[in-house]
Amino acid sequence: xxxxxxxxxxxxxxxxxxxxxxxxxxxxxxxxxxxxxxxxxxxxxxxxxxxxxxxxxxxxxxxxxxxxxxxxxxxxxxxxxxxxxxxxxxxxxxxxxxxxxxxxxxxxxxxxxxx
Amino acid sequence: xxxxxxxxxxxxxxxxxxxxxxxxxxxxxxxxxxxxxxxxxxxxxxxxxxxxxxxxxxxxxxxxxxxxxxxxxxxxxxxxxxxxxxxxxxxxxxxxxxxxxxxxxxxxxxxxxxxxxxx
Numbered sequence: 235x236x237x238x239x240x241x242x243x244x245x246x247x248x249x250x251x252x253x254x255x256x257x258x259x260x261x262x263x264x265x266x267x268x269x270x271x272x273x274x275x276x277x278x279x280x281x282x283x284x285x286x287x288x289x290x291x292x293x294x295x296x297x298x299x300x301x302x303x304x305x306x307x308x309x310x311x312x313x314x315x316x317x318x319x320x321x322x323x324x325x326x327x328x329x330x331x332x333x334x335x336x337x338x339x340x341x342x343x344x345x346x347x348x349x
Numbered sequence: 350x351x352x353x354x355x356x357x358x359x360x361x362x363x364x365x366x367x368x369x370x371x372x373x374x375x376x377x378x379x380x381x382x383x384x385x386x387x388x389x390x391x392x393x394x395x396x397x398x399x400x401x402x403x404x405x406x407x408x409x410x411x412x413x414x415x416x417x418x419x420x421x422x423x424x425x426x427x428x429x430x431x432x433x434x435x436x437x438x439x440x441x442x443x444x445x446x447x448x449x450x451x452x453x454x455x456x457x458x459x460x461x462x463x464x465x466x467x468x
Contacts, residue, residue: 267455276353276440276458277394290455323392327456338444338456340386340394 236261238328238341239308246347253313253320255344259328266309267338268301271323283309316348351376353443355459362431363467369416370426370462372441379403382444383417383424384456389437397439400424431466438463 239258247253259266264285269277282290283303294301298316303309313320323345327338352375362368374383385397400408400417407415412432416425428435441459 269456274460276442276460277456279455279457282455293455325394327394340396342391342393345392 238263238326238339240324240326240341240344242344243342244345244347246349247316248349249317250315253316253346255311255313255324255346256308257311257326257328257341258308259326260330260339263328263330263339265329265331266303267327267329268309268311269325269327271325271343273322277325280311313346316346318348321346321348351378351381351443351445351457353441353457353459355441355462357462358460359463359465361465361467362428364431364433366431367427367429368431368464370428370439370441370464372424372426372459374422374424374441374443376422376443378445380446382446383415384442384444385413385415385424385426386440386442386458387435387437388440388461389434394440398426428464433466433468436464436466 238260241256266283268280270280271277279293281294281301286305298314300312323343325340325343327340329338354373356371381402383400387395387397398408398410398413400415407417412429414427438461440461442456444456
């Protein structure tokens with residue numbers, strides 16, 4: 235059973251461009267969480283999605299950031315008009331059910347660098 | 350709101366010795382989970398150990414064990430017989446069980462402790 239997959243692993247964008255980060259959950263998992271890790275910091279929750287629904291986006295910046303988890307395909311975290319402060323590692327975690335924190339499996343992360 | 354505090358930014362230990370990493374948290378909930386994650390230079394987040402708050406017995410996984418003090422809201426990680434491969438950032442995390450239709454479930458992380466195991 236493949237683990238959580240994220241791609242790309244490394245992404246370089248110039249200021250003002252768009253960044254799209256993809257997360258494929260483990261097989262059978264329908265819940266996805268996105269976290270951001272700034273340099274020298276712990277992970278910070280951004281958004282929690284189930285298939286076709288955003289359940290909790292309380293950690294997401296109000297502008298430029300959006301997330302989706304369509305019925306088919308991976309979850310996408312989209313950052314429009316990137317700025318240097320968006321440089322960070324972005325992790326997704328998947329869960330098989332709505333059991334919340336009890337069972338989350340992390341992907342390897344995408345490191346975004348904004349030049 | 351829940352918070353997680355790791356008061357030791359860096360620690361070092363000699364190979365084969367024992368080291369304890371500290372973590373305290375704050376919550377008004379009675380049922381929750383606590384975790385220790387390891388993040389090596391590859392940046393992969395690896396679950397080391399998990400504790401459910403309603404269980405009084407401290408969790409153990411091979412060389413890793415925790416000292417869970419619910420009243421004191423303390424959750425320390427003990428690594429015995431330290432190995433060079435244990436060198437990594439260690440993050441303490443708190444989480445709530447999911448609720449039907451609810452939004453809980455995300456993890457709250459401390460800032461981490463950088464552990465160096467010296468030969």
